[in-house]
Amino acid sequence: MTxxxxxxxxxxxxxxxxxxxxxxxxxxxxxxxAHAHAFDVDALVVQGELWLTVxxxxxQLRPGDAFNLDADIVHSERYGAEGAIFWVARRHVSKxxxx
Numbered sequence: 145m146t147x148x149x150x151x152x153x154x155x156x157x158x159x160x161x162x163x164x165x166x167x168x169x170x171x172x173x174x175x176x177x178a179h180a181h182a183f184d185v186d187a188l189v190v191q192g193e194l195w196l197t198v199x200x201x202x203x204q205l206r207p208g209d210a211f212n213l214d215a216d217i218v219h220s221e222r223y224g225a226e227g228a229i230f231w232v233a234r235r236h237v238s239k240x241x242x243x
Contacts, residue, residue, distance in 0.1 A: 150231055153188060157233030162186065164234040169227065170194070176221040184235040185213040192228030196221055205230075 154165040162184075170192070189205045196203050196211055198219045205211060213219060215237040 148188065153231045153233070157186060160186075160233075162233035162235045164236070165231070166234075167229060167231055169229050170221075170223045172223065172225055172227040174221075174223040174227065178218050178220045180216050180218045181213070181234075182215055183237060184215050185211075185232055186235075187211050187230045187232040189228060189230045192226040193224035194221055194228045194230075195223075 150167060157165050164183075168187075187210065189207050189209045189211075191207055193204060193206045196205060196219060198213070198217060203211070215235075
């Protein structure tokens with residue numbers, strides 16, 4: 145992994161228009177079933193491992209791996225024996241009604 149710090153990750157994400165940046169910690173062997181978020185995600189795994197499934201395609205992610213998801217994309221997550229920590233930037237999407 146690079147010498148990235150949370151502060152650098154946060155500053156870069158905010159500069160790219162994300163409005164919230166936080167650290168997420170997941171317990172060992174946690175399972176998160178199919179769900180979606182009302183925000184875009186840009187994340188960096190910093191510890192442990194996870195498997196992210198989108199459209200029936202699963203990716204194993206380890207420290208230094210990044211992932212992103214657009215808002216409303218259904219996905220599931222499975223965490224490894226050590227759990228995982230990742231930094232996540234969120235861009236909340238506002239729904240504008242037409243007419």
